[in-house]
Amino acid sequence: MSKMITYVVTYEHGRWVSRCPGGEVDGVGVASSLSQLERDLAGIHAWAWPEEPPGVEFVFDLPAEAAEVVAEYSREKELAEAHTKRAAELAVKAAKVLTSHWSEPDTARVMGLSKQRVHQLKVSA
Template sequence: MSKTITYVITYENGRWVSRCPTGEIEGVGVAGSLSQMERDLVEMHVWAWPEDTPGVEFVFDLPGHVAGVVTEYRREKELAEAHAKRAAELAVKAAKVLTSHWSEPDTARVMGLSKQRVHQLKVSA
């Protein structure tokens, strides 16, 4: 796959509509679901570019009240993922430090985890 073609997706009259603003694909695609839209576009790409089929990317042009909620959700999701990653790193660090002083069962109790999870954390990379 050499490149990706981006489509702007809107919801109009009860159907999902795709437009290619860069002009690689002319016209409009219409489908009842986003899954169907993606399948149709992938199929069209395979037909049009059988040797080097480009990928499909969606950019959603949503009404303001919906776009705001989606933006807020995505921002919070990114923050949650960053916090989860940091918590996982700290869990490993804490398990290693605590088990250097106490038993795995005692460490598990302090950390609020199972003994098995503390052992996994302690022996992890």
């Protein structure tokens, strides 16, 4: 896929509706599920651009209450992913430091991990 085509998606009268504000695709897509909508649009792309069909990207135009909770969820998910990444980095560092003083089983007990996991952390790059 060389590029993405962005669609603004809304939920109207029991159906998902897509519009292409960039003008690459005319008309409106309608489907009962987002999966079906994405498949339909991918099919249109494959037909319109057989050599290199662009991908499908959705931007959701949600009611204010839903948009607010989705935005909050997205922020928290991003923070959680950052914390998970940092915790993984610290696990490697801790395993290397602790095993330089103690055995892998003792390090595992201190860290609350299995000794196999401590070994994996210790030998990781």
